[in-house]
Amino acid sequence: MLSAAKFSVGSKCSIRTLTSIATSEPSAPSVSTPIPGPKSKALKDDMAKVHQNPSVKFFIDYEKSFGNYLVDADGNKVLDTFMQISSIPLGYNHPELVALAKDPRLITAAVSRPALGAWPRTDFASLLRNSLIEVMPKGMSGVQTMLCGTSANENAIKAAFIRYQTLKRGGKPPTPADLESCMKHQLPGTPRLSVLGFQGSFHGRSLTMLTCTRSKPIHKVDIPAFDWPIANFPRYKYPLEKHGAHNKQEDEKCLKEVRSIIESRKKEERDVAAVIVEPVQSEGGDYHASPEFFKGLQKICKENDVAFIVDEVQTGGGASGTFWAFEQWNLPTPPDMVTFSKKLLTGGYYYTEDFRVREGYRIFNTWMGEPTKLVILEKVIEIIKRDNLVEKTRQVGEQLKKELSRLETVYPKNILNVRGLGTLAAFDMHDTQSRDKLIDVALSKGLHIGGCGDFTVRFRPALTYAKKHLEVTLDLLEKSVKSVV
Ligand SMILES: Cc1ncc(COP(=O)(O)O)c(C=O)c1O
Known part of the structure; x- marks a missing residue:
């Protein structure tokens, strides 16, 4: 962890200082509570007092999350292949983006929004x-x-x-x-x-x-x-x-x-x-x-x-x-x-x-x-551009699709219709119930995958998703499929 920002963030009831933002990725997921865990559940109850919350799944500690791994409110480290519904391009807290926080253009654009x-x-x-x-x-x-x-x-x-x-x-x-x-x-x-x-x-x-x-x-x-x-x-x-x-x-x-x-x-x-x-x-x-x-x-x-x-x-x-x-x-x-x-x-x-x-x-x-x-x-x-991330995504996406197709041959009753374009990969299951169960089991093992449609599992990782993340994905996915069967 690195001292990355010296400014304070305040609210009416609590003032805290942002002292540290994670600077490295965990080497593997680690989960020690159910997800959502007790802290996420308490936060959800608190949120209900001021904001509707039925779609909230769990809370994330965005200061501790890094790269392809999110850290939830209960300290669980999870490989995130869903990335805020496909929307974080470089993963959490990319150091060069964190460093940008000091750019006067960013500060003035945030403080004096035109x-x-x-x-x-x-x-x-x-x-x-x-x-x-x-x-x-x-x-x-x-x-x-x-x-x-x-x-x-x-x-x-x-x-x-x-x-x-x-x-x-x-x-x-x-x-x-x-x-x-x-x-x-x-x-x-x-x-x-x-x-x-x-x-x-x-x-x-x-x-x-x-x-x-x-x-x-x-x-x-x-x-x-x-x-x-x-x-x-x-x-x-x-x-x-x-x-x-x-x-x-x-x-x-x-x-x-x-x-x-x-x-x-x-x-x-x-x-x-x-x-x-x-x-x-x-x-x-x-x-x-x-x-x-x-x-x-x-x-x-x-x-x-x-x-x-x-x-x-x-x-x-x-x-x-x-x-x-x-x-x-x-x-x-x-x-x-x-x-x-x-x-x-x-x-x-x-x-x-x-x-x-x-x-x-x-x-x-x-x-x-x-x-x-x-x-x-x-x-x-x-x-x-500098890191050639689009081409790398194409390559790792090919590998992801190939490996999912291999799993489809091993578990033909559970993994169907594997398809993909880059890392926008997906497969179907037989029904909504087994799909939802697979997503929950995978999360409990430290893998965050997404669902869509009635019975589909989808992957939407960041552009920094690489072979080492793919290996963890496949390992946890296979274990999850086995335990859902
Ligand atoms: C293809 C597509 N179009 C539009 C939207 C809506 O975008 P937003 O949620 O930013 O309004 C989404 C959101 O998931 C989407 O996937």
Whole structure:
């Protein structure tokens, strides 16, 4: 442990001094209480007095956690292959990021947070160039920062609607009739446009994004929804090499459905203005689709002037083995917009020139992003490049998939449909009960894995996840599978 920060953090009832932040990773997990343990349970009860808490699993001591290991409130050391739902790029307390805490840019951005849309920092454009623009997909024009993945998607969709209507008006701004009618939610100012999403997708939980999200009923129940269409996303059989014909048929069937929805909506004057799709349907159950499917989807969008929005909130930032998962599709042109958050630390979306919104206050809110995140991201990207972490992730991901496939042959009744892209690896179990039990047993042995969909186990480690972590993962996973059987 190292004395890393001299400032105090205070609250009304307790003042404590941050004296030490962990500087090395445990060599192996060690667990001495159930998880959640007594301290986590007491903290959860205390939290209930001031904040809703039903989704809280256990509490983490973020000062003691390091690299790929979290340390929970009870002192248990756990290998974390889930990393705050796929969102910490370099693991806990990377020393170069901890050292950044002293950077005056970080301090002033944290203490004097700007309303970015109106009064950005003098270094805002240069911060963007060194961070988000540094990893901007080829062929895109610029970036719009936002707060989180959901707000990135919402605003990308707004940009798609604005562009669709602008095209209809021959490139002209809204007319007085548009401006007057929109205040009454009437045509022509409030158009009957829609967004096509996919069964099993997850794009966020805000009122609008819930319409596109179709992963779990509990997210949607009781909430009104837009009348927007939904298409089927391919459901493949595994291993892929044995089921080529079935999987190709799935692609074709789903693409045909997308085309037919877009055409019929147009006839009904309820045009689809955008299609939003994840490279891997992560929350919904880690469902993959082929590059051919995505190429076909983009083609249909282009033919119908529909915006093709790729939601890389969970897949972006290198975990797929390329910085952006869609780079593996070999598209003839980039998507119209690519949304991100999680490993990119700030939410936002990249746009191609046609989707730049030219009038102020149409894509806007008070904060519109977070400059502290850009200061950190600048360093994160420097480290990812310097340490060749995307390629290393591709390699360790291959190994992870290979080893999971080996376990699938040993435990064919418990591990099914192994799949993966980089370290975004997953397998299915037979039912929710055994999946949930496996996750609990693994945690009790010091391995944190994630669940998704109804019966899927998923891995979402940091980009610093390496062979030594893989070995621990496989050892504890196999022991857990054996004890669940
Ligand atoms: C693909 C995808 N899109 C959007 C979101 C929503 O992002 P956020 O939770 O940052 O709002 C998520 C979150 O898990 C996601 O996985």
